Amino acid sequence: MEYEIIHLPKEKWKGTVVPIRYITDKYYDVYVNKTDKGFAIGIEKKDFTEPVTHTPEEYDFPDKLYEDHWENAYAWGVLVDGELVAAIETDQELWSNRLRITELWVAEKYQKQGIGHALVEMAKEQARRERRRAIILETQSCNVNAIDFYQHEGFSLIGMDTCCYKNNDLQRKEVRLEFGWFPEEKKRLNREEIEIRMETKSDWYNVELMTQHAFWNKHHLGCDEHYLVHKLRQDKDYLPELSRIAVKDGEIIGCIMYSQARVVDGTDTHEIITFGPLCVEPKWQGCGVGELLLRETMKLAANKEYKGIVIFGEPDYYPRIGFKTCDNFNITTAEGKNFDAFMGIELVEDSMKGIKGKFYESEVFENLPKEEVEEYNKKFPQLQKLRFPGQWD
Template sequence: MEYEIVHLPKEKWKGTIIPIGYKTDKYYDVLVNNTEKGFIIEIEKKDFTEPVTHTPQEYDFPDKLYEDHWENAYAWGVLVNDELVAAIETDQELWSNRLRITELWVSEGYQKQGIGHKLINIAKEQARRERRRAIILETQSCNVNAIDFYQHEGFTLIGMDTCCYKNNDLQRKEVRLEFGWFPEEKKKIKRDEIEIRIETENDWYDVELMTQHAFWNKHCPGCDEHYLVHKLRQDKDYLPELSRIALKDGNVIGCIMYSKSRVVDGTDTHEIITFGPLCVDPKWQGCGVGELLLRETMNLAADKGYKGIIIFGEPDYYPRIGFKTCDNFNITTADGKNFDAFMGIELVEGGMKDIKGKFYEAKVFENLSKEEVEEYNKKFPKLQKLRFPGQWD
């Protein structure tokens, strides 16, 4: 049976008890020996003389969702007939750029059905989206099933605390163990390793599918950028001569779409260009594909005489390529505002020194119909809409 994972809003689920309990006939024996040269630590799986059971009732402070000391907590779970049967909670450890799993629980009757794996994947997706350098979590040396599960999910031992719960944790065979998961380090792709070209009609579905995967659940549950690509191709302001797709081994892994825009200052109108979407398949994000697409097409645009580009984009990404906030160019949004995500770049030195006013995108970017997007989604394999921290709405 397929179980749907849903976000558990703080305002509804704060204080909900997570009844974590387990039974085990094994434990990881932790030995710490002080020697002349330092310390020798041994951790070995052994058998209890008789099974040990831990129940939620034995704890003075049972696990709860959204505890006050987790300042950036976010939780998801599985509901069956409105009853919570599984949950995961994370907290952003901002100072170290790590993501901590603070709770992970699957009710006994729902274990070994892949729910725990899916919940872990939610945390991995959050870490990927937020560019966290690691996921960390706590378990106990006697919780062998949990330890084995975490190792199966790619976690490894990163530390321990021999007096976390009581001063005799070593003797009680209940030592706090810290496990960590680290995203795969990605190598930068060189220009000669990919193909960059104009898309053909035969590419349309693959480009839209890649775009959907790139933006799915990024800014809100679901996305509409793949439908925007479809609409943009039919729009009078689309610039196919500048737009490009990137392919690796024949598969579409990125695209950049350009369109005409304008800056209006009273009765004066200045033509300018914008790009969007610029996206890369999640498997290839962080490999430099987007930058290769952008730099190549910026050169194309400069060769065709365009003076500059204005975008709404990620403030953490575009400035390192040379983009500046638009207040540097005396340009505002259509409603007279400026903010970090509103940026521009000159394609030639001084290209925008005589351009000032309010920026307007092509009409196709405005008010994409949610009903049309939902209908268009039927062309692609179904994906689950899900809430993540940092989404716009």
Template structure:
């Protein structure tokens, strides 16, 4: 079937009961025995004497979307004829940098059509974007179909609670099982493994396609950074002599684009530089490609005598490269503001000590009309626009 996964806003869907109901003739029997050397735990699939049904009606606390104890919950769903037929909800476990799936449900009529898999993929994509170290979830030992489904989706058993629901969960054959999924650990690339060079006209399409993949649905629905790359090449402020792409196995996996910028203080104008976008193909993110591009081009800029770089960027990333918030340099945005994502870097010792004022980048960064972006998107394979936590609008 054709379907669309949509975000379910909290203000509309909070308190919606999820009618999770299932009937099973099997269960995973959990036994815990004390031994001389510790404990022996055995989990074995067995048959019930007769089918068992579980439904929301038997619970004092039925499953609901956006329950108060899930403070950072975010939900998606699938609608058919204005009826919710499937949903997934996640919540950030900030202290451990894990993502918890708090709800997952597909109406019985629509099961085994790939919807559950697609919803799990949404959670995996969220975890990748937020760089979570794991996804975790809870199910019951008697929900055999769910246990088997999660294993098929790459989850593995990570723990259990033998008295989560009642004190006789072991006897009732309804033990809470915790499952976890772990993103693939990525190996950092060294300089010898990546070709870093200026782009050629033959690279243009692949650089823009890679940029689109890197930013798609990151800050907004879709993105416009690939169109920015296209327009930046034609702009008078573009600095191709500093800009570089990263190539591995003849595939463009990253790029950094530099342009002229200025800091204005009354009658005084100070020439500096900025970069953007700096991006990496999603499958190569976390491998150090961005840092390789950045460090190599910063050295190029320093060798050419540029004094400093000012950017709008991710405050969790750039400070470890040496960037500082611009209040350290007496520089503000054009409207006089400072914030964590507004950062600068001196390309030589104290090279920006005499620079102060308001920062201005090329007008090309704001001259990206949505209708032009949509028209430009037709050059590339169609991508789905999806809502994720942390988007700006």
């Protein structure tokens, strides 16, 4: 079966009942015994004397999408002829930096076709994008098929609640079990493990392909950063002498592209530089590649006596490398604004002390028509455009 996972907007799908039902002839028996030294806890798969059925109708509060108590809920699903046949919903547990799967359902007719796996992969992708330390979910000890499925997807038992549903959950053999999935801990690469060099013409396609992978669905549906790389190389403001790519075992895993920029104060124009994109292949993100590229090229720029760098970037990343918001430098955007994502750094102490005014980058950053981007996308393998939390539009 071919199917497409789509975002389920809250304004349309809020209150939709998720009809989770299942029949089971097995259960995980949970026992908690007090001992002289503490507690003995066990969970063991056993057989029911006869099959047990659970349906939405037996609960006073059936599962629904976008319940009010899930403040940051986000849902995807699969539609067949306009009918919802599968769905997953997540909620950001901000205080603990975890992502909770609040709903996961596949209609019986469509089970065992890979849909459940694909939906879980959506949650894993969201967790990766948001740098969550874990994905967590709950299921019942009698929902053996779900428990086995979650374990197959890499989840492990992390806890239980023996009175979540009723006060006799242990006796009823329906105990809430919590499962968790943890992203692989990535080892930071050191400078000796990668090659940082200027790109050659033979690198162009792979640099753009890597850039597309790094930004796809990050800020918008799809992305245009790979097309920006293509156009930037042809622009008068491009600085190839500062721009670099990162290569590991023959694979291009990162790049940073520099260009001329300026700060204008009335009739005074101050030449500075900016970079963008700075990106890393998704499987190598979190390994320090971007920081290695940035620190090495900042030294190059300082040696060439550039005074400073101004960027639009992620405010939770660049400050730890030394970037500050531009109000510290009396620099605003072209519209006269300042905000957390608008940052700068001096390449030498006090090198931007005499610079103030409005920041302007190359016009190439604003000249990326959607129709041109779509045409350029035909040069690369087709990727699905998907909605994720945090996109700008």
